[in-house]
Amino acid sequence: MLSRPRRNRHSATIRGLIRETELLPSHLVQPIFLMPDPNARLPVQSLPGTFRLGIEEVVIEVGECIKLGIHSFIMFPAVPEEHKNKTGTYATSHENFYLHAATRLKKEYPDICLVSDVALDPYSSDGHDGVVINGKIDNDETLLLLDAMSVAQAKAGFDIIGPSDMMDGRIGSIRRALDEEGFTDVAIMSYCAKFASAFYGPFRDALDSAPRLLEDVPTDKKSYQMDPANRREALREAALDAAEGADYLMVKPAINYLDIIRDLHQAHPLPVAAYHVSGECAMLLAAAERGWLDYEAAATEALLSIKRAGADVIITYFAKDYASWWKSGRV
Template sequence: MTQFKTPGWRPIMKLTQRPRRNRTTEALRQMVAETELRASQLVLPLFLVDGKDQQQAISTMPGIYRLSPDLTLKLIEKAVALGVKSFDLFPALPESKKDKYGTESLNPNGLMPTTLKMIRDKFPDVTLITDVALDPYSSDGHDGVVENGKILNDETVELLAKMSLVHARAGADIVSPSDMMDGRVGAIREALDNEGFTNTGILSYSVKYASCFYGPFREALDSAPKFGDKKTYQMDYRNTREALREIDLDVAEGADMVMVKPALSYLDVIAKVKAHTNLPVAAYNVSGEYSLIKAGHKAGIMDETRGMVETLYSIRRAGADVIFTYFALDMAQWLRDNRN
């Protein structure tokens, strides 16, 4: 052993506990790792557009596209081969199909239900999750019905329940209300049960904050609000006790899983929600978080792959059982390549 001496004072090291022993080799680090992440815990969001052979780039989300149903099927096939078997669907509609009440959301022959049926026919064993909110269908760009500049809660809930039925009839395994209206989980559960969809799950966006990290997503769906913001229904980023109240209400109304969104700025909230409920906890690694890593890599600030891995493991470590992420395919590939 190399003798290393420095002049003057030297510490007397009589250690019985040396945590570094458990970090000596890669095999040892793998053996004692506390947090596990599997491809099956990842959900890939999908942006849908009408037509055939349509692949539309999203300028603020490099590598992510709006896809027509035929290309969506090809992407799902690739994902399933990597072990990703859960998908969250979002429709991108032209303005001509949008109106004040989001009428297109109830069209049984619309883009969402038609695509659901196509996926279900080809991939009967995947988990299909559908977004339930009015903003992709609304000419106002809000998650609810707007009247005199205000978002109406109860009228919106009625539409969300009906939209959930359209999705369930088309083959959705889980409907996922992302609107943050009061009472919508109970109304959706009642509507589903009354039509016999007792096995259709509800993954509620119970804790969705009014965040600046949603910008690229709103470009993807062209769903930015036409006026104001969403602070009267999405949560204030300063609050955590309110998050637990929202969780309790949704659990009482029949939620099967709960969501915290965004993820990275709210890891503390994920941890508190995990400790507070016995339901599975999902977290959404949102578009802005994805795009920051892409931009950081492009600028030479950070390595994209390492940023992705560290980010997703941090969300898992905080307590998320399920992670919605645009990195799902890349992460699944990394997990496959790096499993020991």
């Protein structure tokens, strides 16, 4: 008997009936770049359509996203140079605009899920995720600072703490610090497989968080972010973080690491998050601007591929656009 799979493709209704992968706005997390000026709205030139926003603009942006079905947000601070030093002390300062913004957002929209960023690089005069001592990133000295940063963020109202630093042992250390302060319900989204990728450029432009060209400071993050050539190492990192108390396991970047997403999805019962990073999005946007790709079709396909690989949660700069297409019934 001749098999004809096309019988299940000849109408949109039938295709929808057997569609294997469904991507909803509720699966997406919208990134937010926060500025200290409350009314700021500055474009990120290397990531068209993305802005660095002050809290008043963020309140409006979050409200628009909620109307489209997006209720989860990850926020990153663009810290002025005068607030940066070698140990990132502004991260826990009572004056930190990032912490005040989180409190404001949770007051305005109590039901949103707000994810933090835990690493020194936004606050460090060296531009690294950890403390630089004698030309090296000191792992254990960094943990103490990450613990304090995580507790400060939990107090500010963040629902999920997002350690992006890739220091060894930081999940267990942060979990203990949160629990000791009574934040047992605050979750941890571990960047367990964060690769030393070439695709972070627009993000670093937005936050001015690239390593600095200074004497006795490493010029890249390869001593703590993972080698893009490695696959089994990601499974080991995920296993360690899961054992230490992680609530989510994240892969970053996403499109170039779909195999890692699949590996973690198959190996662990924890939810898997994927960060569809700035460079991955910027490439598609640049091609679409030149008419080489259809933005809506290509962005939808990219996001579906991440979901199909096994990601439960997708952080993407396309979240708001995709949600609008979904709401209008176009995807």
